[in-house]
Amino acid sequence: MLALNTATLGHNLDGHGAGWTPEEVIDVCAALGYGGITFWRRELGRRAQQIGERTRAAGLEVVGLCRTPFLTGPLALPSEREIMDDLHRSIDQAAALGTNVLTIVSGGPEPGTKGVVESQKIVADRVARVAEFAASRNVNLALEPLNPAMAGNRTCLMTAAEALTLCDQIGVQNVGIAIDVYHVWWDTTLHDTLKAQAKGRILGYHLCDWLADTSDMLLDRGMMGDGVADLRSIRCAVENAGYTGYCEAEIFSAENWWKRDPHEVLKTIVKRFRKFC
Amino acid sequence: MLALNTATLGHNLDGHGAGWTPEEVIDVCAALGYGGITFWRRELGRRAQQIGERTRAAGLEVVGLCRTPFLTGPLALPSEREIMDDLHRSIDQAAALGTNVLTIVSGGPEPGTKGVVESQKIVADRVARVAEFAASRNVNLALEPLNPAMAGNRTCLMTAAEALTLCDQIGVQNVGIAIDVYHVWWDTTLHDTLKAQAKGRILGYHLCDWLADTSDMLLDRGMMGDGVADLRSIRCAVENAGYTGYCEAEIFSAENWWKRDPHEVLKTIVKRFRKFC
Numbered sequence: 001m002l003a004l005n006t007a008t009l010g011h012n013l014d015g016h017g018a019g020w021t022p023e024e025v026i027d028v029c030a031a032l033g034y035g036g037i038t039f040w041r042r043e044l045g046r047r048a049q050q051i052g053e054r055t056r057a058a059g060l061e062v063v064g065l066c067r068t069p070f071l072t073g074p075l076a077l078p079s080e081r082e083i084m085d086d087l088h089r090s091i092d093q094a095a096a097l098g099t100n101v102l103t104i105v106s107g108g109p110e111p112g113t114k115g116v117v118e119s120q121k122i123v124a125d126r127v128a129r130v131a132e133f134a135a136s137r138n139v140n141l142a143l144e145p146l147n148p149a150m151a152g153n154r155t156c157l158m159t160a161a162e163a164l165t166l167c168d169q170i171g172v173q174n175v176g177i178a179i180d181v182y183h184v185w186w187d188t189t190l191h192d193t194l195k196a197q198a199k200g201r202i203l204g205y206h207l208c209d210w211l212a213d214t215s216d217m218l219l220d221r222g223m224m225g226d227g228v229a230d231l232r233s234i235r236c237a238v239e240n241a242g243y244t245g246y247c248e249a250e251i252f253s254a255e256n257w258w259k260r261d262p263h264e265v266l267k268t269i270v271k272r273f274r275k276f277c
Numbered sequence: 278m279l280a281l282n283t284a285t286l287g288h289n290l291d292g293h294g295a296g297w298t299p300e301e302v303i304d305v306c307a308a309l310g311y312g313g314i315t316f317w318r319r320e321l322g323r324r325a326q327q328i329g330e331r332t333r334a335a336g337l338e339v340v341g342l343c344r345t346p347f348l349t350g351p352l353a354l355p356s357e358r359e360i361m362d363d364l365h366r367s368i369d370q371a372a373a374l375g376t377n378v379l380t381i382v383s384g385g386p387e388p389g390t391k392g393v394v395e396s397q398k399i400v401a402d403r404v405a406r407v408a409e410f411a412a413s414r415n416v417n418l419a420l421e422p423l424n425p426a427m428a429g430n431r432t433c434l435m436t437a438a439e440a441l442t443l444c445d446q447i448g449v450q451n452v453g454i455a456i457d458v459y460h461v462w463w464d465t466t467l468h469d470t471l472k473a474q475a476k477g478r479i480l481g482y483h484l485c486d487w488l489a490d491t492s493d494m495l496l497d498r499g500m501m502g503d504g505v506a507d508l509r510s511i512r513c514a515v516e517n518a519g520y521t522g523y524c525e526a527e528i529f530s531a532e533n534w535w536k537r538d539p540h541e542v543l544k545t546i547v548k549r550f551r552k553f554c
Contacts (some may be wrong), residue, residue, distance in 0.1 A: 115510060146426045148463040149494060151463040151487070210428070233391075
């Protein structure tokens with residue numbers, strides 16, 4: 001089943017994207033047969049509950065919320081207190097929205113440290129400290145490993161294996177992982193890792209493609225079928241590990257798809273999903 | 278012991294870099310106490326033997342030659358015959374230069390294929406077919422895994438583990454791997470991998486740093502100490518696997534170090550090597 005991550009429409013920021021309200025996104029997705037939507041916090045304002053209800057009224061599921069603040073690294077909020085406060089707020093927003101998946105992007109190496117190991121420990125600690133609160137709000141936390149290209153400032157979790165190891169260390173029911181094609185497509189150990197460690201731990205599966213000549217690590221993702229990722233094989237690995245949720249299209253593409261008519265983008269995703277995924 | 282990879286001075290291309298002849302590079306490196314130099318093919322022309330002799334006459338070793346043509350992928354030469362011909366030429370040039378290490382950058386996924394597995398098999402086949410010729414010229418072939426950021430078009434080997442597995446499959450004495458900090462710094466399995474599989478297989482160790490806010494995957498490498506790579510730890514892993522060769526500074530930095538006075542660059546490397554590596 002197909003879902004839309006609203007980042008695919010350009011975040012309505014910086015002149016990119018549809019400029020659509022959440023309600024407009026909901027209506028068009030419902031009309032095109034999408035099963036659900038994942039929103040970003042910036043789109044909710046104080047309307048999380050309202051937008052959640054509106055989504056369900058249109059026959060769609062709220063698949064997830066993007067995302068917690070960075071928990072470590074140079075892009076994180078300046079103090080631990082601010083990070084933890086915002087982390088709690090993100091859980092509240094997920095609960096108000098009525099979704100049970102909140103994505104965690106860990107953040108990169110803590111300033112002053114070398115490598116990623118120390119930062120991974122801090123992430124594990126901070127997630128563990130909010131896990132019970134999240135459970136009380138019926139929210140699961142999905143650690144998303146990111147492509148090593150982003151390990152300088154956005155992530156200290158680069159592989160599914162590392163994210164799953166962190167889950168095991170945290171050791172609670174409501175912490176799992178999200179698998180995003182863009183971040184893991186290159187990892188030839190993915191099948192074995194998911195088979196051995198991921199049973200019941202996968203909380204999200206994100207679709208796009210890796211363009212052979214990717215020009216910008218953050219904002220040049222490809223439409224499914226236009227790149228070199230083996231999309232069928234990755235989906236198999238995810239579903240063989242017990243994942244039965246949505247395939248969520250999440251295409252950051254500042255110079256291509258964000259510049260197109262969003263109706264065209266949404267229709268193309270439906271076609272490409274049937275053909276390539 | 279410290280060596281210079283001449284790419285650090287900007288390849289003398291596109292207005293970057295010192296504009297120095299190989300002879301000038303050799304003299305300045307000798308004066309500053311470098312132990313060796315790795316050249317690029319483009320710098321040799323028909324003078325490989327002459328430049329090799331000149332290097333040794335200055336008391337330096339020719340540490341290696343960069344590099345073979347891409348063996349697969351969208352950036353490779355158009356036909357297998359052209360690829361194999363140029364691969365043989367690169368081996369001849371290494372032999373003429375008098376170095377026994379020729380670096381292989383595999384190239385990315387073959388056009389029309391998905392994922393990297395098929396391309397890895399092609400790389401293994403093509404390397405295996407020239408290994409005996411290389412051995413007859415006293416040249417060892419070093420498979421260099423590249424950062425997954427480059428897996429779209431420049432590499433189908435992303436980790437030391439994959440490169441070592443390919444070595445095992447090829448199964449000859451003169452094929453090993455090169456470890457470059459830029460490409461492997463994020464890999465938390467590196468120590469275990471090298472310990473378990475790399476004994477006697479490491480043919481080169483390349484130094485730079487990963488900047489937290491890396492802006493360009495190809496040409497924004499950091500000077501040692503300016504980034505987040507755990508340089509001491511990686512060197513330990515490499516030397517624990519039996520590597521006794523040079524630490525070779527290889528800093529592609531179009532917007533920073535390539536724009537500076539090359540004397541300053543070379544002196545900075547010496548200082549940073551002592552302090553951070």
